[in-house]
Amino acid sequence: MISRIKALPYRTKKQLWGVLFVAPWLLGFIYFFVKPMIQSFIYSFSVINPSTSGMDITWIGWGNYGKALFEHVDFNRRLVESIMEVLVNLPVILIFSLLVAVLLNGKFPGRGIARAIFFIPVIITSGSVATTLSGGGEFLRGVMSESSSGSSIFQMSEFLIRSGMPHLFIDFLKSVVDTIHEVVSYSGVQILIFLSGLQAISPELYEASRIEGATSYEIFWKITLPMVSPLILTNTVFTIVELFVRSTVTETIENTAFSGSNFGLGASMAWIYFVAIGILLGIVMYILSKGVFYDE
Amino acid sequence: MMNKLKRFMRKFGQLSFIKRCLVNIIRGVLLIGLCFIIMYPLIQLLSLVFMDLGDANNPRIIWIPKNLTLTNVKLAMEILDYPTSLATTFVFSLVMMVLQTIICGLAGYGFARLTFRGSHLLFAGVIATILVPPQTIILPMYLNFKDFDILGLFQLFTGSKVNLLNSPWSMVVLAMTGMGIKSGLYIYIFRQFFKGLPKALEEAALIDGAGVVKTFFHIMVPCAKSPAITVMLFSFVWQWNDTFFSSLFYGKGNLLSLKLGKLGTHLKGAILSVLKIVVGDDMKVSPVLESLVANAAILLVVLPLLILYLFAQKQFVTGIEKSGIKG
Numbered sequence: 001m002i003s004r005i006k007a008l009p010y011r012t013k014k015q016l017w018g019v020l021f022v023a024p025w026l027l028g029f030i031y032f033f034v035k036p037m038i039q040s041f042i043y044s045f046s047v048i049n050p051s052t053s054g055m056d057i058t059w060i061g062w063g064n065y066g067k068a069l070f071e072h073v074d075f076n077r078r079l080v081e082s083i084m085e086v087l088v089n090l091p092v093i094l095i096f097s098l099l100v101a102v103l104l105n106g107k108f109p110g111r112g113i114a115r116a117i118f119f120i121p122v123i124i125t126s127g128s129v130a131t132t133l134s135g136g137g138e139f140l141r142g143v144m145s146e147s148s149s150g151s152s153i154f155q156m157s158e159f160l161i162r163s164g165m166p167h168l169f170i171d172f173l174k175s176v177v178d179t180i181h182e183v184v185s186y187s188g189v190q191i192l193i194f195l196s197g198l199q200a201i202s203p204e205l206y207e208a209s210r211i212e213g214a215t216s217y218e219i220f221w222k223i224t225l226p227m228v229s230p231l232i233l234t235n236t237v238f239t240i241v242e243l244f245v246r247s248t249v250t251e252t253i254e255n256t257a258f259s260g261s262n263f264g265l266g267a268s269m270a271w272i273y274f275v276a277i278g279i280l281l282g283i284v285m286y287i288l289s290k291g292v293f294y295d296e
Numbered sequence: 297m298m299n300k301l302k303r304f305m306r307k308f309g310q311l312s313f314i315k316r317c318l319v320n321i322i323r324g325v326l327l328i329g330l331c332f333i334i335m336y337p338l339i340q341l342l343s344l345v346f347m348d349l350g351d352a353n354n355p356r357i358i359w360i361p362k363n364l365t366l367t368n369v370k371l372a373m374e375i376l377d378y379p380t381s382l383a384t385t386f387v388f389s390l391v392m393m394v395l396q397t398i399i400c401g402l403a404g405y406g407f408a409r410l411t412f413r414g415s416h417l418l419f420a421g422v423i424a425t426i427l428v429p430p431q432t433i434i435l436p437m438y439l440n441f442k443d444f445d446i447l448g449l450f451q452l453f454t455g456s457k458v459n460l461l462n463s464p465w466s467m468v469v470l471a472m473t474g475m476g477i478k479s480g481l482y483i484y485i486f487r488q489f490f491k492g493l494p495k496a497l498e499e500a501a502l503i504d505g506a507g508v509v510k511t512f513f514h515i516m517v518p519c520a521k522s523p524a525i526t527v528m529l530f531s532f533v534w535q536w537n538d539t540f541f542s543s544l545f546y547g548k549g550n551l552l553s554l555k556l557g558k559l560g561t562h563l564k565g566a567i568l569s570v571l572k573i574v575v576g577d578d579m580k581v582s583p584v585l586e587s588l589v590a591n592a593a594i595l596l597v598v599l600p601l602l603i604l605y606l607f608a609q610k611q612f613v614t615g616i617e618k619s620g621i622k623g
Contacts, residue, residue: 010502017508018410022418025403025483028473029421036436037428043435100330103323116609117331120338123533123601184333189530193485196522200492230488238481241426253431263435270432277427 044267064268075252075269082247083276086240089183090284093239094232097187101194102224115195122188186242190235197231198224226293233292236284244277341598344591345369349584372592375566376555382600384550388464389535395471396479396531397524403474404486404523405516409498410508419487426480430540438544441466466545477534477541482527489523490516529608533601552597559593 008016042057044064049056068075104115160170205223214222244250253273257266339359348363372378407419444460460466470476474483493516501511539557542549559566567589 014410014508015412018406018412018415021402021406021410022415024399024472025422025474025479026418028470028475029418029425032437032440032470032473032475033421033425033428033433036433036440039436039439040432103327106323108320108323112609114327114331116606117334119605119609120334120602122530123537123598123605181333184330192526196526200522230492234484234488237423237426237484241481245429250429250431253429257431257435267432267435270429274428274432277429281427 040267041271043264044271046264048263060264064264065272067265068269068272072252072256072265072269075249078248078252079273079276082244082249083280085247086243086280089179089186089243090236090239092179092183093187093190094235096183097190097235098194098228098232100187100191101198102220104191104195105198118191119188121185122192186239189238189242193231193235193238194228197228201227229292233285233288236288237281240277240281240284244273249273341591341595344588345595347588349588368588368592369596371567371589372596375559375589376552376593376596377550378596381550381552381555385536385552386600388467388549388551389532392467392471392476392535393528393532395468396474396476396482397528399472399474400479400482400527401486401517401520401524403483405490405512405520407483408487408490409516422480422483422487425475426478426484434544441545444469461545462548464546464549467541470541470545476531477538478530482531485523485527486520489520493519525608529605532604536601556593556597559590 045061046057046059046064049058070076100118104111104118161167201224205227206219209219209223249269250273253266253269256269257263343359343361345368346364346366347361347368348365349367351361351363403422407415407422438461441460444458444466460469467476471479497515497519498511501515506514537553539553542551542554543557547554567586
């Protein structure tokens with residue numbers, strides 16, 4: 001048996017090993033993904049009542065979907081809002097994180113510290129810390145505004161209003177200031193992924209192009225960008241998913257499913273939401289994948 | 297005229313000097329500004345942690361507290377049951393990190409280089425696991441873990457199905473089968489990395505007589521240091537901070553994130569019950585005290601990560617610098 005496997009051509013062996021390498025994941029995929037997906041799909045068309053024997057599932061067809069889209073108080077509004085937010089923030093985050101990664105990749109004094117700092121949002125703004133900061137932290141903000149007599153943004157806008165600036169301009173400034181913080185704290189992972197990609201570009205490429213007389217501007221467009229282009233794809237996927245996961249839609253779904261214990265409706269919302277992400281991502285990936293360069 | 301000026305400037309190297317200065321200044325301002333935006337909440341945390349209750353109520357004290365106190369930290373430590381939960385969280389996150397990195401690395405290599413019929417379709421499955429919000433599949437999964445069984449094996453041997461809820465095993469099983477927190481993303485990172493490696497590397501190994509396994513362990517694994525460290529950092533940090541999966545599958549676990557998550561609603565009661573032990577109940581629980589303690593708790597949860605990151609950061613940077621294939 002073993003000798004027969006050994007005698008197989010390299011190509012076939014490679015395929016066999018491929019199946020083996022992927023096998024643990026495949027097991028989990030079938031058991032912890034496909035199966036729950038099918039179950040949740042069935043739930044989304046049903047009304048579910050807990051009973052003595054477990055669950056009572058009654059098929060009601062498209063009812064849940066109709067409810068989610070047309071009857072629920074704010075599901076459809078939140079869905080549209082989060083799609084718009086993703087469309088606006090995606091290019092901003094991608095460009096910003098690439099810019100910062102290029103900046104951090106250069107040689108300058110204190111770059112170790114700067115790099116360490118830029119990854120901190122990944123630690124702080126994820127999970128329980130973020131929720132405690134935003135939930136329990138309301139006290140905190142109260143304390144801060146008490147002790148520092150009003151936030152500085154408010155002071156600034158008041159100052160600008162008094163000095164006779166147009167309201168529209170002030171609003172714009174305020175939104176920019178607000179989003180800067182958001183963009184910075186959302187881009188930690190993306191910066192890191194870009195940075196590791198930039199590090200992997202062999203310095204010979206840069207050297208050669210310098211000798212050929214390329215300017216830094218040309219080097220960026222002709223070498224850096226194509227070499228990190230696979231990572232643009234990675235980051236796009238990550239950004240879209242992350243933005244959606246943090247959006248208020250997931251909150252609505254969770255509340256409906258668990259707190260409101262209307263799991264059928266929750267499941268149908270989750271499915272609508274999933275399809276929306278899928279379509280958006282498909283379009284963006286299709287556009288981007290034409291520009292990706294693999295070193296093969 | 298302009299051209300002449302430019303030629304003149306270039307001759308004396310003036311233009312490039314000015315340009316370089318300008319670039320440096322812009323870069324410095326940008327980086328310092330952005331660093332400040334990131335550090336602001338942390339500085340705020342630090343300033344509030346050792347702040348006395350009186351100082352917090354004093355409008356004239358903004359950043360630097362007059363009277364330093366450890367009361368907030370002590371209270372938070374007591375509420376979080378700090379030493380025990382710190383150890384539990386650390387070990388648990390470490391185990392999950394190792395499992396996820398190994399499984400996702402294998403799968404990533406398999407998808408990138410050992411393609412077989414249908415592997416592209418399966419990779420679409422990986423993307424699907426990234427995209428599908430966990431909310432969609434959480435209830436069926438919950439029920440699965442309540443009566444856990446693989447192909448009826450447990451029922452065959454022990455006579456009943458296993459309840460994996462509220463045990464770390466449910467999370468371990470998920471990590472072992474590549475379905476842990478953000479596993480899909482890790483597989484994606486590994487696959488993108490292996491796909492980017494030149495094919496000549498593998499061909500050279502084949503010519504030298506290395507099989508698939510030998511190629512993987514002797515050539516690919518050392519090369520993959522950079523994505524591996526990235527994935528390890530991510531998986532450790534996200535496991536550490538996770539409340540969503542942990543609270544559903546391992547709700548009674550002694551995890552820091554869970555305890556911190558519960559603080560939001562039970563903070564007042566927790567402080568009251570602890571106060572009697574630590575300082576006696578001569579202090580009343582005001583919202584300001586609550587916020588100070590919440591602050592200290594946040595810092596206690598984040599601090600180990602920050603310290604770890606301080607060490608891992610160096611490893612991380614050298615890791616990515618060495619991993620690029622030279623020549």
